[in-house]
Structures are given as structure tokens and as C-alpha cells.
Amino acid sequence: MHGLHIVVAVLAIWLVLAYLALPAIWKRAERQAVLAGREMVTRTSQGIEGDPINFGLVGEEPEVLCAFRSAGWILADSVTLRSSLKIAGSVALHRxxxxxxxxxxxxxxxxxxxxxxxxDGVSAAHRHHIRLWRIGDKVFHDRPLWLASASYDRSVGLSHFTLQVTHHIGPDLDAEREFVGQALGKAGAIRSFFQIQGVGPTLRGKNGGGDRYFTDGEVLIGVVAENCQLNPGAPVAPPDNPPHVDLRSSIIHTLGGRG
Structure with a gap:
């Protein structure tokens, strides 16, 4: 009878872990109604899943432009024949x-x-970059919301799917998310941060160029200083996440770093 009690206790612990505790670690209740049910991944012109959404900003367009400019980031040229030849020369000639x-x-x-x-270096082969989409005009405190995908270009090569020339990204998308947040924060362009649920945790993600990536699935949102009123050097507190979200992130980063 004593052995039966042990078996029942072990079974009960397993049921709690498998169907209550562990699933809760991998979920995050989204309290922002405007974002509920949104697909949090970009797509290429061929419809292939691209980089996931991992960053965002709250602010008017001039405020967003000011934030990046203050941090030393440069507005990217449009894709034209001239700009395409120029970037090809930058990579090939290392200029x-x-x-x-x-x-x-x-x-x-x-x-x-x-x-x-x-x-990040002499040529355009290595660079931090981010794309932003304006989602709505009066989403948070009557200010626009921008969702973005940030990644690091580590090399130039051929797409694994289309064989077109493209940049290949670094796999740790969360590191790039934090890099962008820290850069804007140090420039005094961010008043506060919060996080929302993104594409979800994955160790085996793959973007439109066929590059593998890993992420805890969170989206870091920065509230931009109004009217470009910068405050360089002012500390910006990181988002206050539920403990299970931080635990989930630690697991993903530990396993992803080993890959």
C-alpha cells in the first residue's frame, strides 16, 4: 500500500507539472487588445516567413526619427538600381x-x-538594422504604435530558398532586440519599456533567407520621448516581467547559445 501511495504522489506531481506549471511558463497573457491574435512575423515578397517582430516603439513619426538619429542610426535608402549597385560595391570593395x-x-x-x-565595420556586410511598421495612430495613450523586426547582418551570401543575394543574420535575435533598446535608452530617447507576447519561443526559427534563429518570443516596446525632448544618461528601467517569463527567456538563451 505504501508503494501505491508513492506512485499516486508521483503521478499527481507529473500531472501538475506537465499540464499546469510548465505550460504556464511558455504562455503569456496578452492584455493589449489591439495586439491580440496578431501574427508576429514578417514575410518576404514571395510570402515566405521572414524575421519575427521583436521590437516596437510608441511615438509620432518625427519622434521615432529623432530617437534613432540621436542614437547614431541612419535612415536606410530605398531599394533602387543605384542603391543596389552602391551596396554591392560596398561589400565587394570593402568601402x-x-x-x-x-x-x-x-x-x-x-x-x-x-x-x-x-x-558595424567598414562595409555594409556587417550592420545592425531594423524595419518598422506603423500599426495604428492612437493605440497607446493616444500615440501611434510601431512594430519592428531588428536583426544583425553578419555576412552576405545567397538565400537558401531563392538563391538571391542577401544578408545572413545572426541567430540571437533577442540580443539584437536588447541592443536596439539600450542604444535608444542611452541616447535619452526612451521614457519607459514594456514587453508583449511576440512570435513565441523557438530554438529552430528560420527566416526568409533560410537563416536559423532563436528567440524567447518577446517583443520589447519603448515609449519614445515626446517632442524629441531627450534626456541622455538618464537610467531607463527594464520591463518588469512576470517571473515565469524571465525563466522562459533564460531557458531559451541557455539552449540557444549551445546551438
Whole structure:
């Protein structure tokens, strides 16, 4: 009878872990009605899933432009024959192209509204970059919401899907999300941060170029300083996440780093 009690207790613990505790770690209740049920991933012009949404801003367009400009980021050129030849020369000849274009991605059925980059080296082969889509005009405190995908270009090569020339991104998208947030925060362009549920945690994501990535699935949202009233050096507190969200992030980053 004693052995039966042990079996029942073990079974009960397993049921609680498997069907209550562990599933709760991988879920996050979304309290922002405007975002509920949204697909949080971009797509290429061929309809292939691209980079996930992992960043966002609250603010008017001039405030968003001011925020990135204050942090040293550069508005990317539009994709034209001239700009395409210029970025090709930058990579091939190892020379600067600070406003090099980014390939178009689509969200909500339309191409990005804004794109910025921060060169990391001499040529456009390595750079931080971000695409932003304006989602609504009066979403948070009567201010527009922008959702964005931020990633780091680590090399130039061929797309695994279309064989077109493209940049290949670094796999740790959460690191790039934090990099953008820290850059804007240090420039005094952000008043506060909060997080929302994004594409969901994954260790085996793949973007439109066939590059693998991992992410905890969260989207970092920064509330931009109104009227470009910057406050450089002012500390910006990180988002106050539920403990299970931080635990989930730790698990993903530990496993992703091993991959």
C-alpha cells in the first residue's frame, strides 16, 4: 500500500507539472487588445516567413526619427538600381555605405514604413538594422504604435530558398532586440519599456533567407520621448516581467547559445 501511495504522489506531481506549471511558463497573457491574435512575423515578397517582430516603439513619426538619429542610426535608402549597385560595391570593395538599403519585408500586407541601420565595420556586410511598421495612430495613450523586426547582418551570401543575394543574420535575435533598446535608452530617447507576447519561443526559427534563429518570443516596446525632448544618461528601467517569463527567456538563451 505504501508503494501505491508513492506512485499516486508521483503521478499527481507529473500531472501538475506537465499540464499546469510548465505550460504556464511558455504562455503569456496578452492584455493589449489591439495586439491580440496578431501574427508576429514578417514575410518576404514571395510570402515566405521572414524575421519575427521583436521590437516596437510608441511615438509620432518625427519622434521615432529623432530617437534613432540621436542614437547614431541612419535612415536606410530605398531599394533602387543605384542603391543596389552602391551596396554591392560596398561589400565587394570593402568601402562604406552608411545608408545602404535593406531588402523589403512585409507585415500586415505592406512593406516597412521606416528602416534604420547602424554600420558595424567598414562595409555594409556587417550592420545592425531594423524595419518598422506603423500599426495604428492612437493605440497607446493616444500615440501611434510601431512594430519592428531588428536583426544583425553578419555576412552576405545567397538565400537558401531563392538563391538571391542577401544578408545572413545572426541567430540571437533577442540580443539584437536588447541592443536596439539600450542604444535608444542611452541616447535619452526612451521614457519607459514594456514587453508583449511576440512570435513565441523557438530554438529552430528560420527566416526568409533560410537563416536559423532563436528567440524567447518577446517583443520589447519603448515609449519614445515626446517632442524629441531627450534626456541622455538618464537610467531607463527594464520591463518588469512576470517571473515565469524571465525563466522562459533564460531557458531559451541557455539552449540557444549551445546551438
Amino acid at each position: 562604406p555605405d552608411p545608408a545602404a538599403p535593406v531588402s523589403p519585408l512585409f507585415y500586415d500586407g505592406r512593406v516597412e514604413d521606416l528602416a534604420f541601420q547602424l554600420p
